[in-house]
Amino acid sequence: MSKRTFSIGGVHPHDNKMSRECALEQLPLAPTVYISVAQHIGAPAVPVVAVGDKVKVGQVIAEPGGFVSTFIHSSVSGTVKSIGPRADLAGKPSSHIEIAVEGDEWAEGIDTTDTLVTEIPSDNKAIIEKIRRGGVVGLGGATVPTHVKLSPPPGSKCERVIINGCECEPYLTSDYRTLLEKGDKVVVGAAILRQVMGNVPCTIAIEENKPEAIAHIREVIARLGYQGIDVMVMKMMYPQGGEKQLIDAVMHRQVGSGALPISVGAVVQNVCTTLAVYDAVQKNKPIVDNSVTVTGACFPKQANLMVRVGTPLKYIVDYLGGVPESAAKVISGGPMMGRAVANLEAATVKGTGGLLFLTEAETRRQSAGNCIRCGKCADACPMGLEPFLLNKLSKAGDVEALEANAAHDCIECGCCMYSCPAHIPLLDNIRMGKGAALGAIRARAAAAKAAAEAAKK
Amino acid sequence: MSKLIVSPSPHIHSKDSTRSLMLDVVIALIPAVICSVVFYGWQELLVLGVSVASCVLLEWAITKYMLKKPSTIGDFSAVITGILLALNVPYTTPWWVIVIGSIVAIGVAKMTFGGLGQNIWNPALVGRVFLLVSFPTYMTTWSQPQGLFGVDAISGPTPLGTVQEGLMQGATVQELTSAYNYKDLLFANLGGSAGEVCALALLAGFVYLCCRKVIKPWITLSIFATVALTSLIFWGIDPARFTDPAFNLLTGGLILGACFMATDYVTSPMSVWGGVVFGVGIGFLTMMIRYFGSYPEGVSFAILIMNSVVPLLNMWFKQKKFGRK
Ligand code: SF4
Ligand code: SF4
Numbered sequence: 001m002s003k004r005t006f007s008i009g010g011v012h013p014h015d016n017k018m019s020r021e022c023a024l025e026q027l028p029l030a031p032t033v034y035i036s037v038a039q040h041i042g043a044p045a046v047p048v049v050a051v052g053d054k055v056k057v058g059q060v061i062a063e064p065g066g067f068v069s070t071f072i073h074s075s076v077s078g079t080v081k082s083i084g085p086r087a088d089l090a091g092k093p094s095s096h097i098e099i100a101v102e103g104d105e106w107a108e109g110i111d112t113t114d115t116l117v118t119e120i121p122s123d124n125k126a127i128i129e130k131i132r133r134g135g136v137v138g139l140g141g142a143t144v145p146t147h148v149k150l151s152p153p154p155g156s157k158c159e160r161v162i163i164n165g166c167e168c169e170p171y172l173t174s175d176y177r178t179l180l181e182k183g184d185k186v187v188v189g190a191a192i193l194r195q196v197m198g199n200v201p202c203t204i205a206i207e208e209n210k211p212e213a214i215a216h217i218r219e220v221i222a223r224l225g226y227q228g229i230d231v232m233v234m235k236m237m238y239p240q241g242g243e244k245q246l247i248d249a250v251m252h253r254q255v256g257s258g259a260l261p262i263s264v265g266a267v268v269q270n271v272c273t274t275l276a277v278y279d280a281v282q283k284n285k286p287i288v289d290n291s292v293t294v295t296g297a298c299f300p301k302q303a304n305l306m307v308r309v310g311t312p313l314k315y316i317v318d319y320l321g322g323v324p325e326s327a328a329k330v331i332s333g334g335p336m337m338g339r340a341v342a343n344l345e346a347a348t349v350k351g352t353g354g355l356l357f358l359t360e361a362e363t364r365r366q367s368a369g370n371c372i373r374c375g376k377c378a379d380a381c382p383m384g385l386e387p388f389l390l391n392k393l394s395k396a397g398d399v400e401a402l403e404a405n406a407a408h409d410c411i412e413c414g415c416c417m418y419s420c421p422a423h424i425p426l427l428d429n430i431r432m433g434k435g436a437a438l439g440a441i442r443a444r445a446a447a448a449k450a451a452a453e454a455a456k457k
Numbered sequence: 458m459s460k461l462i463v464s465p466s467p468h469i470h471s472k473d474s475t476r477s478l479m480l481d482v483v484i485a486l487i488p489a490v491i492c493s494v495v496f497y498g499w500q501e502l503l504v505l506g507v508s509v510a511s512c513v514l515l516e517w518a519i520t521k522y523m524l525k526k527p528s529t530i531g532d533f534s535a536v537i538t539g540i541l542l543a544l545n546v547p548y549t550t551p552w553w554v555i556v557i558g559s560i561v562a563i564g565v566a567k568m569t570f571g572g573l574g575q576n577i578w579n580p581a582l583v584g585r586v587f588l589l590v591s592f593p594t595y596m597t598t599w600s601q602p603q604g605l606f607g608v609d610a611i612s613g614p615t616p617l618g619t620v621q622e623g624l625m626q627g628a629t630v631q632e633l634t635s636a637y638n639y640k641d642l643l644f645a646n647l648g649g650s651a652g653e654v655c656a657l658a659l660l661a662g663f664v665y666l667c668c669r670k671v672i673k674p675w676i677t678l679s680i681f682a683t684v685a686l687t688s689l690i691f692w693g694i695d696p697a698r699f700t701d702p703a704f705n706l707l708t709g710g711l712i713l714g715a716c717f718m719a720t721d722y723v724t725s726p727m728s729v730w731g732g733v734v735f736g737v738g739i740g741f742l743t744m745m746i747r748y749f750g751s752y753p754e755g756v757s758f759a760i761l762i763m764n765s766v767v768p769l770l771n772m773w774f775k776q777k778k779f780g781r782k
Binding site for chain 1: 462571573779781
């Protein structure tokens with residue numbers, strides 16, 4: 001079978017997977033962790049511990065602040081020192097729970113052994129509740145609480161679960177190492193997900209640059225004797241890991257503007273999320289740690305680390321020998337969509353998948369020239385948009401035209417800006433245009449709703 | 458580590474830059490440049506030198522003294538215009554005529570629109586057509602190639618010119634074209650401006666640009682296909698009045714125009730289908746001008762005409778948006 005990929009656009013940045021041979025390694029516990037209560041999409045969680053409380057690993061320290069919200073657990077055992085605002089990865093203050101680490105004592109009922117449990121509970125409701133209680137969120141980027149994705153709105157039906165093992169961002173290798181070293185658990189997690197969604201088929205999508213992972217997962221599926229789970233080899237193409245792109249590649253269906261994947265019958269979960277589902281359901285183990293790739297050409301020691309949630313970045317970096325002299329930018333995540341980190345005092349969150357160090361030469365922005373109308377941005381855009389046009393409209397602030405040209409469909413993948421030979425900061429501007437278009441659409445929806453309410457009265 | 462840079466994603470960039478793409482075009486033109494110098498001798502070298510130098514100097518002077526902006530000559534686009542203009546005129550053209558051509562190309566057709574990327578028409582072509590209209594004598598007295606080490610030049614009209622004139626005097630195409638064999642056309646043994654005589658060298662440059670993914674082949678291929686098809690039909694109907702496809706493909710700067718001027722980013726459509734329509738338009742108009750117009754050579758006019766409808770083509774032929782009807 002020929003290798004698949006999505007149908008529009010895409011780019012081929014060098015994959016730079018320098019840390020691919022580094023096995024997952026346990027990072028020693030930091031003396032203090034800072035756990036954010038707003039590390040998922042939706043309402044922040046509400047702390048349920050007080051300063052001075054003793055907590056254990058895996059104990060709930062904050063409860064959901066709504067349906068689209070989730071539990072947060074202590075990632076360490078120790079004493080709650082403070083609860084209050086602290087600068088997060090982006091440098092913005094948000095509420096954190098500070099815990100001084102004492103020992104490593106786990107909460108009751110968590111199975112910390114490494115034995116593989118393949119027996120899946122039969123009650124799907126109970127499974128989803130376990131996932132919710134385990135604080136599982138999408139670890140591929142958007143950190144949508146997983147139980148939300150697994151509870152499709154009435155009337156929609158899931159036809160296929162897709163496990164996203166593409167890891168199309170350059171440099172990152174934590175999904176790859178997870179597939180290789182924890183493949184058994186990931187496959188059981190996939191089996192749980194397909195059962196929950198109604199015994200639908202499940203596809204584990206892996207890009208062709210990870211042949212070892214492809215072979216290993218195929219072997220695991222055969223060994224565990226699962227039916228209905230298969231591995232699909234994908235062509236290397238960024239942003240294949242984007243939800244809409246992956247569904248298009250695997251199922252040849254395109255999710256409409258503003259619609260959810262379930263509208264075309266798909267549910268997508270990332271590899272690490274699938275592992276977290278396994279842990280939550282089979283082991284009662286909530287998300288207390290996650291895998292983080294620490295890498296960069298200028299970084300002396302490549303690593304894939306298991307890091308407890310809330311570990312200060314500085315602690316991780318110091319463990320590996322400190323920030324290299326030549327590093328000019330530190331990125332949480334990959335080079336295409338990751339966020340530049342303002343301060344290394346910030347702590348990791350569940351969704352932190354990578355820490356990338358780039359030198360000035362690797363990341364310097366060239367000064368922008370005239371648009372030469374080469375169309376490379378439009379060719380690269382996986383959403384079929386016209387970035388050069390959106391750029392112009394964004395600068396002009398023409399909201400109506402932005403909406404007509406689907407600025408709000410932009411997934412902020414960065415392909416356009418990556419490709420532009422004139423070095424125009426396309427995405428910087430398009431982000432603003434997208435915000436304006438979304439704002440207009442929301443305002444209209446709100447106005448329509450208000451009008452409907454008024455008519456009722 | 459000094460201060461960390463904080464800027465929004467993406468944090469990396471492809472290796473392409475305007476300069477690197479333009480440099481690739483210059484590289485792609487080198488075979489044709491060498492070929493033309495070998496066939497026409499030092500006079501052609503002079504034409505090239507004057508043309509490139511005046512284009513670059515002019516752009517530098519305009520940005521510096523009139524626009525008071527940082528110079529843009531580093532992007533090599535003026536060099537390309539210079540080379541293309543030179544390849545579009547006979548090697549016997551006096552230097553001052555070339556300077557006028559470059560003033561029109563760079564000064565009028567490019568910089569008054571706002572420089573690279575803002576112009577509607579291909580600058581080199583505007584320059585060439587201006588010269589064709591203003592100095593027809595210099596622009597249409599072609600000489601038989603004499604070569605770097607050749608004997609005296611023999612003056613004579615180009616193959617297309619010969620046919621055009623001959624037809625007006627009542628001769629048939631067969632009589633007129635029997636003098637040429639296509640091997641000569643392909644290997645640059647006949648009269649014409651430099652760019653018209655080195656078919657193979659030009660095609661090599663075109664292949665290079667496609668391989669380097671600087672341009673997509675569709676525009677060029679659809680021009681070739683349309684010219685071939687249109688002339689096949691007309692020639693099939695009346696071979697005594699209309700020239701045959703191979704003759705039309707190999708003469709009159711068609712290859713130069715199709716490979717290097719119709720594919721200019723700025724003045725061609727962005728999408729594949731827009732490009733195909735653009736190419737078909739150029740091919741068809743070229744043949745209409747050649748068969749029924751008063752200029753023997755239609756490519757330049759055809760490209761300029763199609764340049765003007767590029768904004769429309771860009772509007773009509775867009776990539777389908779993801780997940781939308
Ligand atoms: S960032 Fe937006 S506009 Fe640019 S390529 Fe990605 S989806 Fe298209
Ligand atoms: S890639 Fe850059 S130069 Fe090319 S059309 Fe897009 S905005 Fe213009």
